[in-house]
Amino acid sequence: MLFAHDTECGLIASAALVNTESAQGEGLPDVAALGAFITAQGWTGRHEQTEAELRSVRELRPRLRRIWYADTDEIVAIVNGLLREAGALPQLIRHDDEPYHLHAVPRDAPLATRMAVEAAMAMADLVRSGELSRLRRCAYPDCDNVLVDLSKNRSRRFCDAGCGNRAAVTAYRARKAAAGS
Ligand SMILES: [Zn+2]
Ligand SMILES: [Zn+2]
Numbered sequence: 510m511l512f513a514h515d516t517e518c519g520l521i522a523s524a525a526l527v528n529t530e531s532a533q534g535e536g537l538p539d540v541a542a543l544g545a546f547i548t549a550q551g552w553t554g555r556h557e558q559t560e561a562e563l564r565s566v567r568e569l570r571p572r573l574r575r576i577w578y579a580d581t582d583e584i585v586a587i588v589n590g591l592l593r594e595a596g597a598l599p600q601l602i603r604h605d606d607e608p609y610h611l612h613a614v615p616r617d618a619p620l621a622t623r624m625a626v627e628a629a630m631a632m633a634d635l636v637r638s639g640e641l642s643r644l645r646r647c648a649y650p651d652c653d654n655v656l657v658d659l660s661k662n663r664s665r666r667f668c669d670a671g672c673g674n675r676a677a678v679t680a681y682r683a684r685k686a687a688a689g690s
Contacts, residue, residue: 511659512634515610519631520643520657522550523573526624528654528668530570537567547620553605554616554623565621573628577644577655585636591629595622599630647672 510517529536529546537543543563547556556562572591576584591597597613604616613626635641647654647668654668667673 511661512638513610514608516631516634517659519627520635520659522624523628523631524655524657525550526566526628527570527574527577528670530567530574532653537563539563552620554620555618556620562620565619566624569621569625572625574655576632577646581636581641584632584641588629588632588636591625592633595626597626597629649676
């Protein structure tokens with residue numbers, strides 16, 4: 510493990526949330542889709558299942574996406590802003606069979622607030638350890654998904670949406686075409 514467990518979870522969850530907003534379509538079209546997303550991502554705690562909650566989660570996405578495009582100083586400004594707005598107060602807690610980890614807002618804080626703070630805390634770890642280069646954008650042409658490279662050799666280039674396979678197929682066809690000509 511490169512980073513603390515909660516940091517890695519926060520990074521992966523942030524990228525997944527950012528990637529629900531893509532040129533291919535809206536990944537969180539309604540309240541039910543948000544419910545399915547947070548279940549898949551392992552979110553527990555307060556979940557209102559309202560349009561307002563859905564809206565606030567959607568509104569968080571462009572702010573988080575910006576982190577993947579920004580330089581260090583801008584990332585720091587975003588992270589500090591998210592923590593300040595949420596009134597973040599880091600506390601070690603234990604719940605659901607997980608070992609002690611940091612929460613910076615209460616478990617009954619609104620979902621979008623908890624998502625924002627979890628992302629900000631994880632990004633703060635990356636800044637402090639000089640590892641912002643782990644934040645990548647998918648190398649597949651026309652894919653606007655983001656990813657977090659948690660591999661030991663920093664080799665990850667493609668997002669989780671199948672771009673790695675697509676790139677392998679394209680490369681294979683190109684080799685075959687070259688061999689046949
Ligand atoms: Zn927790
Ligand atoms: Zn991709």
